[in-house]
Amino acid sequence: MQTVAAAVTMVRDDAFFLKAWLRHYGETLGRENCYIVNHGRGTEVAELAAGCNVIGIPGNPHKNFDMKRWRLLNNLVHGLRSYYDHVIVGDVDELVIVDPAAGQGLLAFLEDQPIRRVLTPVGLEVIHRIDVEEEPVTDRIIGPRRHVRLAPHYSKPCVVSLGTKIARGGHFTQASKLFTPEPLYLLHLKFCDFSNYVATMNARNDVTAQTGASVQEASIGRHWFAEARGEDRAVFEAFARLPMQEGFDLDWVRKRMHRTWKQRGETGYWQFDRPEYDTQYQLPERFNGVI
Template sequence: MQSICTAITMVRDDAFFLKTWVRYYGGLLGRENCTVVNHGRSPEVAQLARGCNVIAIPGDPHPNFDMKRWRLLNGLVTGLRSYYDHVIVGDVDELVVLDPQEGGLLDWLAGQPLRRVLTPLGLEVIHRPEVEPDPLGVAVLGPRRHVRPAPHYSKPCVISLGTKIARGGHFTQASRLFAPDPLYLFHLKFCDAALYAQTMDRRNAMTQDVGAPLQDAAIGRHWFAEARGNDRAVFAGFADLKLQDGFDLGRVRKRMRRSWKPRGDTGFWQFDRPDYDVQYELPERFFGLF
């Protein structure tokens, strides 16, 4: 039984993303090394996560949802570090991926120094309906082959150091930045237009049940109906992103490293997170990874 790496996430509904998460990390690490926090004790989540370590918790709506969630995840990451060299922690629609030309993620992590926090480069998988009309099947990459740089999702999420993770997973208190060139975090929120609409409908309904206004709730702004915007316009806008030649994101990582600094007096550290109006087409070596 391997003790190099474990992965942990928390999920409420989101069956498609959970299937993808379990298939990906279960295949890489072994399901017995994956932990799924079942927020709301959903029978469907328990079924999809069979073979993983499932922690069922109450799912009552709460205005401080994100604070409670990351308090729990911080504690679980701290505990799991006693048994594994590396802990990958993040949302169920986020997957840490090693460039396939560097080999497999588990073997690669086995060769990495410990007592670090690794920050993959965030890439948003975007659905271009006008050139990718087919619905998703089992695989995401291949049917969806366009990505845009997403610094907001360049999260310090591969943990082998005792540190505190900020709400949302965007920052830690680790004072050194390690952003290895072949490591990416793929965010799947926009990987399919129809799936996006269904997911946002559920999340909007949850925030409505909470009853607290956006400005008073510790819940991601994008979960609220008033911040959603027009779905069709969101996906149509991806066509306007400038398509870049090749797949060299060195300048994005360089800017991360150059802008590294304390996040005020919070104890956390950060880099700048600019918006990039560009997109890339993934090399075929990534197709079928998940």
């Protein structure tokens, strides 16, 4: 049984993303090294995650949902670090991958990485170009979907082998050194499929409505609220208007992350600048089937 890496997430329903998470980490790390917090003890989650380590918790709506969630995830990561060299932690729609050009999979890559550090992959948001990508997503996402946009907000310090605190949302840690290995990426899947996006947002809007709290009152991401949603088809149609970039060399992104690395005020956390980039890339064919 390997002790190089484990993966941890929390999920409430979200079968589409959970299936992708299980395919990726289950195949890469082994299901016995996957830890899933089943928020609400959903039957479908438990069935899909058979062979994984499933922790069922109550699913009562709460305005401080995100704060409670990351308190639990932080402590799970701290505990699992006693048994694994690296622990990957994040939302169920976030998957850490290695560029196939590196010639090794995620497990082999992490086996070669020193411990006592936090690795921060470059964040890429997989976007469904509904004007040109008609093929539905089935057992694989990359292939039917090949377009991505830079997402610094999802360049998360999510591969942990150091005792450190992770901020709510997973965007920052208290680790003072930044490590951004060249072939490592985090793929955010929220916009990878139009039909699933509509269904997921409907479900999340229902959850926040049940709390009875406003955006200002709740410790829940603003994007979960109906008033911050916008018109779904217009969101996806706008992807076609993002300027297409040639090639796929993102070294400049990592250099900028390091150049802007600094303390996050008096919070104890560290950060890099996270500008908005209105551009898109097409993933090279070598990425087909990576998730």
